[in-house]
Amino acid sequence: MIRFDRFMAQANAAYYATKNPFADFVTSPELSQVFGEILGAWARYVWRTMMRAAENLVVVEAGPGTGSLMADFLRVFPHPAVHLIETSRALRAEQQKRIPHATWHDTLETVPQHPMILIANEFLDALPVRQFVRRETGWMERHVENAAYVEIPTDFTAPDPVGSIREVNEAARLFIRQVARRRAVALFIDYGAATGAPAETVQAIRGNAYADPLENPGEADITAHVDFAALANAARDAGAVPHGPVPQNRFLTALGLFQRGDALARNNPAMAEKLKLAAHRLTAPEAMGSLFKAFAITPENFPTPPGFET
Numbered sequence: 001m002i003r004f005d006r007f008m009a010q011a012n013a014a015y016y017a018t019k020n021p022f023a024d025f026v027t028s029p030e031l032s033q034v035f036g037e038i039l040g041a042w043a044r045y046v047w048r049t050m051m052r053a054a055e056n057l058v059v060v061e062a063g064p065g066t067g068s069l070m071a072d073f074l075r076v077f078p079h080p081a082v083h084l085i086e087t088s089r090a091l092r093a094e095q096q097k098r099i100p101h102a103t104w105h106d107t108l109e110t111v112p113q114h115p116m117i118l119i120a121n122e123f124l125d126a127l128p129v130r131q132f133v134r135r136e137t138g139w140m141e142r143h144v145e146n147a148a149y150v151e152i153p154t155d156f157t158a159p160d161p162v163g164s165i166r167e168v169n170e171a172a173r174l175f176i177r178q179v180a181r182r183r184a185v186a187l188f189i190d191y192g193a194a195t196g197a198p199a200e201t202v203q204a205i206r207g208n209a210y211a212d213p214l215e216n217p218g219e220a221d222i223t224a225h226v227d228f229a230a231l232a233n234a235a236r237d238a239g240a241v242p243h244g245p246v247p248q249n250r251f252l253t254a255l256g257l258f259q260r261g262d263a264l265a266r267n268n269p270a271m272a273e274k275l276k277l278a279a280h281r282l283t284a285p286e287a288m289g290s291l292f293k294a295f296a297i298t299p300e301n302f303p304t305p306p307g308f309e310t
Contacts, residue, residue, distance in 0.1 A: 001145040005128035005170070007217065008202075012126055014218030016088040021221055022066060025205050027122050028189070028288065029069035032278035034264065035121075036072025038255045039187065043117045044077040045306055046185050050115060058083055058114045060184075062175075063123030067095035073119070074099070083111045108178050116184035124190045124231070125223040127171040129202065132156045134164040147214045164198040167224055173234040176297065180240030183299040191291045192226030194245050201225035228295050235297045243296040243308040249289030251307040252282060 002010075015021070028035045047057060059077075061070050062085040070082065082102040086092050092104050105111055131142040133151060139158070140151035158166055179186045193199075204213040206220035213222050232242035244251075261279050265272035283289040296305050 001143045001150055003130065004142045004144055004149075005130045007144040008128040008213075008222050009171075011213075011217035011220075011222055012128070013087070015221055016091060018090070018218065020090075024207055024221055027065060028282055028292075029065065029072065029121065031281055032261070032275060033068075033072045033075075034257055034260045034275065034279070035252070035282065036069040037076045037260060038252060038257055039069065039119055039121075040073035040076030042187065042255060042306055043073065043119065046117055047077070049303055049305075050185070056114050057081065058112055058116050060085065060108075060111055060116055060118040062108070062118065062120040063126065064095050064099075065091065065121075067098035069119075069121055070095070070102070071098040081112075081114075085111070108175065108182075113182070116179075116182055116186075118179055118184050118186040119188075120186070121189045122191075124169070124172045124175070124188055124226045125192070126221070127169055127175070129167040129169045129224045131200070131202065132158075132166040132168065134158075134160050134162050134166075136162055144214055147212075149214070158198070160198045165200040166198050167201060167227070169224065169227060169230070172226065172231060176231050176234040177238040180235050180238035180297055183240075184297075185299070185302065185305065186297050187305070188226075188231075188295045189248060189251075189292060190226045190295070191288075192228055192245075192293065194228055194293065196227045196229040199225070226293075226295075228293060231295065239300065240297040241300055241302065243298065243305060245293035245295040246308060247290050248292035248294060249283035249285065251294035254307045254309075257283065 058081045059079045060083045064070055064084045064086055082099055083105060084095055084102045085105050087106050133140045139154050139156045141154040143150045143152055202213055202224045204211040204220040204222045211220045228245040235242040261275045265275050281287045296308055
């Protein structure tokens, strides 16, 4: 028997070490180069606001996938000091094809202690969550045994009615605190709710279809919706200022997604329809536009970063 968050961590580690996740799902950078270019423009603006020497800045991406996002990012904000947080050796090999000058890390701790801009797209959702269920007798924590849930009494408390499920992402909160203590400027784009209401959101994807998270661990990508309210509190506790979350469609539109797409289409008419469809998928409320959100943290007294103005 194993606690669910540990089960999820082991299953995802095996999955990313042995599988090609992009055969199972598509992320925003794979849809359109404009996504990465927009984030590069965002980072370039932030760097100018920092008023620090370029040679001291490190650009970090957590969970860089195939490297497509960073390759597009660097087209707009070319920078020599690129650091990628990636534990999968298979994905590192893919990333090296696109960003050969990058430095790889298993964790944030080994990234140099310099001024930092960090970006992460669909990174937090893959970090393991603990699951708690409210029963008549009190709160229980889910464990896994023989591809089934086993509930164990716990001292977890929350004022939720019987039948409620709470997911707690301790790993995501820790990562946010680590970034905040670096006094970094960080941008996270992921899916989840702005408020931390009780809900069961864990899901597994295999072959572009939903799968049972408990069956065949290591064969599917297991994720959970991000609790942005909890992450905002973690940032504040570490002395940083949270911004957002704001819907992805609002964020990308404010940064010029459609204008950039139109410019690319004019220069390459053969891409016009693909760019149009990608922009729709990134921003339409029924697609990725509302569920996906942008969330940033900055040091205290730092100006509000682009896309988060009220």
